[in-house]
Amino acid sequence: MSVDIATVKRVAHLARIAVTEEEAQSFQGEINAILGFAEQLNEVDVEGVEPLTSVVAQTMKKRADVVTDGFYADRVVANAPVSDDDFFVVPKVVE
Amino acid sequence: MSSTDLTSLTIAEIRDGLTAKAFSATELTQAYLASMEAARALNAYIVETPEQALSMAAASDAKLAKGEARALEGVPIGVKDLFATEGVHTQAASHILDKFKPNYESTVTANLWNDGAVMLGKLNMDEFAMGSSNETSFYGPVVNPWRKEGSNAPLVPGGSSGGSAAAVAARLCAGATATDTGGSIRQPAAFTGTVGIKPTYGRCSRWGTVAFASSLDQAGPIARTVRDAAILLKSMASVDAKDTTSVDVPVGDYEGAIGQSVKGLRIGIPREYRLDGMSAEIEALWQQGIAWLKEAGAEIVDISLPHTKYALPAYYIVAPAEASSNLARYDGVRYGLRVPGEDIASMYENTRSAGFGHEVKRRILIGTYVLSAGYYDAYYVRAQKIRTLIKRDFDLAFEAGVDAVLTPATPSAAFGLAEMTTASPVEMYLNDIFTVTVNMAGLPGLAVPAGLDKSKLPLGLQLIGRPFEEETLFRLGQVIEDAAGTFTPSKWW
Numbered sequence A: 001m002s003v004d005i006a007t008v009k010r011v012a013h014l015a016r017i018a019v020t021e022e023e024a025q026s027f028q029g030e031i032n033a034i035l036g037f038a039e040q041l042n043e044v045d046v047e048g049v050e051p052l053t054s055v056v057a058q059t060m061k062k063r064a065d066v067v068t069d070g071f072y073a074d075r076v077v078a079n080a081p082v083s084d085d086d087f088f089v090v091p092k093v094v095e
Numbered sequence B: 001m002s003s004t005d006l007t008s009l010t011i012a013e014i015r016d017g018l019t020a021k022a023f024s025a026t027e028l029t030q031a032y033l034a035s036m037e038a039a040r041a042l043n044a045y046i047v048e049t050p051e052q053a054l055s056m057a058a059a060s061d062a063k064l065a066k067g068e069a070r071a072l073e074g075v076p077i078g079v080k081d082l083f084a085t086e087g088v089h090t091q092a093a094s095h096i097l098d099k100f101k102p103n104y105e106s107t108v109t110a111n112l113w114n115d116g117a118v119m120l121g122k123l124n125m126d127e128f129a130m131g132s133s134n135e136t137s138f139y140g141p142v143v144n145p146w147r148k149e150g151s152n153a154p155l156v157p158g159g160s161s162g163g164s165a166a167a168v169a170a171r172l173c174a175g176a177t178a179t180d181t182g183g184s185i186r187q188p189a190a191f192t193g194t195v196g197i198k199p200t201y202g203r204c205s206r207w208g209t210v211a212f213a214s215s216l217d218q219a220g221p222i223a224r225t226v227r228d229a230a231i232l233l234k235s236m237a238s239v240d241a242k243d244t245t246s247v248d249v250p251v252g253d254y255e256g257a258i259g260q261s262v263k264g265l266r267i268g269i270p271r272e273y274r275l276d277g278m279s280a281e282i283e284a285l286w287q288q289g290i291a292w293l294k295e296a297g298a299e300i301v302d303i304s305l306p307h308t309k310y311a312l313p314a315y316y317i318v319a320p321a322e323a324s325s326n327l328a329r330y331d332g333v334r335y336g337l338r339v340p341g342e343d344i345a346s347m348y349e350n351t352r353s354a355g356f357g358h359e360v361k362r363r364i365l366i367g368t369y370v371l372s373a374g375y376y377d378a379y380y381v382r383a384q385k386i387r388t389l390i391k392r393d394f395d396l397a398f399e400a401g402v403d404a405v406l407t408p409a410t411p412s413a414a415f416g417l418a419e420m421t422t423a424s425p426v427e428m429y430l431n432d433i434f435t436v437t438v439n440m441a442g443l444p445g446l447a448v449p450a451g452l453d454k455s456k457l458p459l460g461l462q463l464i465g466r467p468f469e470e471e472t473l474f475r476l477g478q479v480i481e482d483a484a485g486t487f488t489p490s491k492w493w
Helices: A005-014 A021-043 B003-008 B011-019 B025-038 B050-065 B107-114 B162-169 B186-192 B226-236 B280-295 B308-329 B344-355 B358-371 B376-399 B425-432 B436-441 B470-484
Strands: B045-048 B076-080 B118-123 B175-180 B195-198 B218-223 B266-270 B299-303 B404-408 B445-452 B458-465
Touching: A005 A021, A005 B358, A021 B308, A021 B358, A021 B376, A021 B425, B003 B025, B011 B025, B011 B050, B011 B226, B025 B045, B025 B050, B025 B076, B025 B118, B045 B162, B050 B118, B076 B162, B107 B118, B107 B175, B107 B226, B118 B162, B162 B175, B162 B186, B162 B218, B175 B195, B175 B226, B186 B195, B186 B445, B186 B458, B195 B226, B195 B470, B218 B226, B226 B445, B226 B470, B266 B280, B280 B299, B280 B404, B280 B445, B280 B458, B280 B470, B308 B358, B308 B376, B308 B425, B308 B436, B358 B376, B376 B436, B404 B470, B436 B458, B445 B470, B458 B470
Parallel strands: B076 B118, B076 B175, B266 B299, B266 B404
Antiparallel strands: B045 B118, B175 B218, B195 B218, B195 B445, B404 B458, B445 B458
């Protein structure tokens, strides 16, 4: 399988990365090289094989559903590029 | 002791010297800070933290005076920029985390400081740990302290933990933290003549470590000797409630395992690692390693790991898929860079376009593509099934009585800076051909220097172990180190 330029642009939009025409072309070649490399995976018989979900056989740890952390909104927003009164500020989303 | 003498000490020697009051933690830290300043041409450190280092060293001296020294008291450590360090630059060598200073500490680094280690600064790396040459860093490439005999041409230190490996080799820290998703500890260790271990998945907490591919990422140390790597891993490893993939197995006595006999251990030599066109030097190194282990009483057995060749292509589906998901959080809202746009979607797109480098963007795009509707089963699910088969290959070898597997660490010695610029991404990815299987199967892997190539550049061997049996790797690694010796670059910087 290989990707065309339109697919590269669509995927870039899905990933929310603006790309120039030139970049899209460069990515197209590189992505196709990697997908070409991955073609060999089709040689493998995976009939009846379960996909690996965890390399370690252990049941996921659980903890009590209680608050263990928090109450410091100022620290949470401390690294935000724009914040106001402990809120993250973004461009207007709803008219 | 002179400054050079101090920075030449191993961690084990530092421990003895500080206890014997041969020098102070402050003197040792000052010696390292001076050597870092003199080595800026290597670009190993992104940020130096001298004030913090000296204050931590002073605290260590106070502990030592009271006879309360902890496991790593006064040991100067460099930290890969991937680990969150409270109040200190933590940007995964990416522009998108511009000015990010976390107000929390990663579990791995917190463990080191709790054991008395001293932080010297943050180490350069490939952006978001994506690379095999440290050339994708926003802060520019790291230069390998090693050069070919008779040449001044700069070489890469490997990646992604290139700053960690270069700093350890050039004596700009006594040891360093690093991370390994497909070979990012072991390949740079091999390129710089240092020792690096990627422990079993779940051995070191991932909490507070910037995520690349969560099912593959593991932290581990890079050090100058096998013993030093064992000492560091003991402190870095822990069982951590903050990471649900941290495994409830007690941390082993890694240093105690060193020096124990390897007599009777069964060492598997996988025939699939003998690649077509593999250089004679790598083959000879491998044979030498086999001979050393045999001489020490280990039993050598030929084994087959039939799905080996599929590990690298499967990795380049699984890792980008996880990366595309993990890196979705960099959106210009909560931290780091923001580039304005006419609406919120274009703000996201502009921010991510300006903030990520080319390699990172490519991996996000591949990951997004293989997870998108219609391709998920063909690529991602198939790759995860193949991952099951890769792990099964190792499981069967271990069930048959193999204690560890010996392979080369890399297909070549360090290559030239910018030498791979025009190569296809797949060619660069081949650097990880011997290491990536270990991440896919979640196993521990140790890279240990074993010799020099014809240009007098270091080459390494890799030992792969059973899950949570890092002790076996340290025992075997010491045998190789005892036979091969240690390797130090001559200072030119």
